[in-house]
Amino acid sequence: MLAFKITRKQELSLRSSCFLLFAAIAVSLCMSAVLLLMHHKSPVDGIALLFEGAFGSLWALEESLIKAIPIFLCSLGVAMTFRLQIWNIGAEGQFALGAVGATWVALLFPDLPALVLLPFMLLVALTAGGIWGLVPAVLKIRLRANEIIVTLMLNYLGILFLEYLVYGPWKDPVSFGFPMTSQFSNSAIVGTIGGTRINWGIILCIVLGVTVWIVLRYSRLGYELKASGENVKAARYAGLPYDRLVIFVMVFSGALAGCAGFLEASANLNRLQPSVIAGYGYTAIVVAWLARLNPLYIGVASYLLAGLKVGVENMQLELQVPAAFGGILEGLILLTVLAGGFFTQYSISIRRKQ
Numbered sequence: 001m002l003a004f005k006i007t008r009k010q011e012l013s014l015r016s017s018c019f020l021l022f023a024a025i026a027v028s029l030c031m032s033a034v035l036l037l038m039h040h041k042s043p044v045d046g047i048a049l050l051f052e053g054a055f056g057s058l059w060a061l062e063e064s065l066i067k068a069i070p071i072f073l074c075s076l077g078v079a080m081t082f083r084l085q086i087w088n089i090g091a092e093g094q095f096a097l098g099a100v101g102a103t104w105v106a107l108l109f110p111d112l113p114a115l116v117l118l119p120f121m122l123l124v125a126l127t128a129g130g131i132w133g134l135v136p137a138v139l140k141i142r143l144r145a146n147e148i149i150v151t152l153m154l155n156y157l158g159i160l161f162l163e164y165l166v167y168g169p170w171k172d173p174v175s176f177g178f179p180m181t182s183q184f185s186n187s188a189i190v191g192t193i194g195g196t197r198i199n200w201g202i203i204l205c206i207v208l209g210v211t212v213w214i215v216l217r218y219s220r221l222g223y224e225l226k227a228s229g230e231n232v233k234a235a236r237y238a239g240l241p242y243d244r245l246v247i248f249v250m251v252f253s254g255a256l257a258g259c260a261g262f263l264e265a266s267a268n269l270n271r272l273q274p275s276v277i278a279g280y281g282y283t284a285i286v287v288a289w290l291a292r293l294n295p296l297y298i299g300v301a302s303y304l305l306a307g308l309k310v311g312v313e314n315m316q317l318e319l320q321v322p323a324a325f326g327g328i329l330e331g332l333i334l335l336t337v338l339a340g341g342f343f344t345q346y347s348i349s350i351r352r353k354q
Contacts, residue, residue: 024290025304028332035328041319053314054307060314062197066268067280067306068299069201070095070260074284075302076212077133077253079293083216084249085229090136090151091257092281093158094129098258099265100162101128103181103272106188106265107170114187121188122262129258130251132158137250141243147250159277166272180273190267199267205299208256213295225249257281279327283309286330305330 029050033043054064074091081088101124109117132154139145163179172182190199216222228235228242235242260280265272287305291297312326 024333024336027336028329031332032325032329035325036319036321039321041321046315046319046321049315049318050308050311052311054311060307060310063310064303064307065198065202067278067309068302069199069205070264070280071283071287071306072205072209072299072302073201073256073260073263074281075287075291075298076208076295077256078284079288079291079295079298080212080225081249081253082288083225083229083293084245085232086137086140086246086249087148088133088136088151088250088253089148089285090133090154090158090281091253091284092277092279093151093155094132094254094257095261095264095281096155096158096162096277097132097254098125098129098261099272099276100158100165100261101125101258102262102265103165103170103184106184107181110185110188112187117185117187118190118266121266122259125258125262126255127258129261130255132258133250133252133254134247137247141246155281162272162277163274166274170272172271178273181271183271184266188266189270190263192267199263201263201267204259209295209299216295257284283330286333290333305333308333 029047033047036043036046052060054060074095077094078088078091102121105117105121105124109120112120135154136145136147136150139150140147166179166181170181172178172180174182190201192199193202216225224235224240224245227238228240228245232242261276264276264278264280269276283305287298287301290301290305308329309326312321312329315321316323316325
C-alpha cells in the first residue's frame with residue numbers, strides 16, 4: 001500500500017516564484033485560446049492582439065503603466081493584510097471612498113492653490129479609505145465578524161454611495177444627463193511627468209513599495225506581522241499586539257486603496273463618474289498572490305495584469321469578444337497560480353506502507 005507524505009518547504013525561491021508566475025500566465029493563455037475557439041475566433045490572432053494592445057507600442061506601454069499605478073497601491077495594502085492572515089476583499093469599496101473623499105475636497109475648494117489642494121485631497125482620500133478599512137477590523141476584533149463577508153458587503157455600500165452622488169447631488173447640470181461631476185479645476189488635477197501621460201503617482205508607488213519592503217524585512221513590525229500571521233494563538237501567548245496589528249493593516253490597506261481612488265479620479269478622469277470603478281480592487285487580490293505578498297514583486301505583477309487589461313480591451317475591439325473575457329483571464333491566472341503554488345511550497349514523497 002502506497003502512502004503519500006506532504007512536507008512544507010522552508011522558503012519559496014526566487015526562481016520558483018518567477019517560474020510559477022510565467023507558467024501560470026502561459027497556461028491561462030492556452031485556456032483562453034480554447035475559449036476563443038469556442039467563440040469561433042482565431043486563437044493566434046487573439047493572443048497576438050492581446051500582446052500588441054498591451055506592449056506593442058509606446059501608447060500601450062504608457063496605458064499599461066497608468067493602469068498599474070492604482071492596481072499596485074491596492075495590491076500593496078491587500079498584501080499587508082494577507083500577510084497577517086486577514087482576508088481583506090474590500091479594496092474596491094475603499095478605492096471608491098477614496099475617490100469620493102478627494103472629489104468632495106475638489107468640488108468644495110476649487111480655488112485653492114495646487115500646493116494646498118492636492119495634499120488636502122490626498123489626506124481626505126487616505127482618511128476615507130482608512131475608515132472604510134477600520135470598520136471590518138473593529139467588527140472582527142469586537143464581534144468576531146468574518147472579515148471576508150464584511151469587506152465584501154462594504155464594497156457594495158461604497159460603490160452605491162459613489163453612484164448615488166454622481167447620479168444625484170454631485171451631478172453636473174451641464175453633463176447632458178450623464179452621471180458625472182463637473183470637471184476638476186486645474187489645481188485639483190495631478191500632473192503628468194514630462195511629455196508622457198504617466199502621472200506623478202508612479203513616484204509614490206516606488207517610494208511606498210521600497211519602504212514597505214524594508215519595513216517587512218528588517219523592522220520589528222515586519223517580524224510581528226509574520227509571526228502573528230503564521231500562528232495567532234502563539235502570537236497572543238508571546239504578548240504580540242495582535243488586535244492592534246489587525247487594525248493597523250486594515251487601516252493601512254484602506255488608506256492605500258483610497259489613495260489609488262484619489263489618483264484615478266484626479267489624474268486620469270479629472271472628475272468623478274461611475275467608470276472610476278474599474279475592478280482594480282479585485283485585481284489587487286490576484287496581483288498580491290501572484291507576487292507572493294512581496295512588495296517588490298507586486299510592481300512586476302501589477303504591470304503584467306494591467307497590460308492584460310489593456311490587451312483584452314484591444315482584443316474586444318478587434319475580435320468583438322465578450323467584455324467578461326478579461327475577468328475570465330484573470331481568474332484563470334489566479335487558479336493556475338494557486339494550483340502551481342502547492343507544488344512549489346510543498347514536496348510530496350511516496351513510500352510503501354506495510
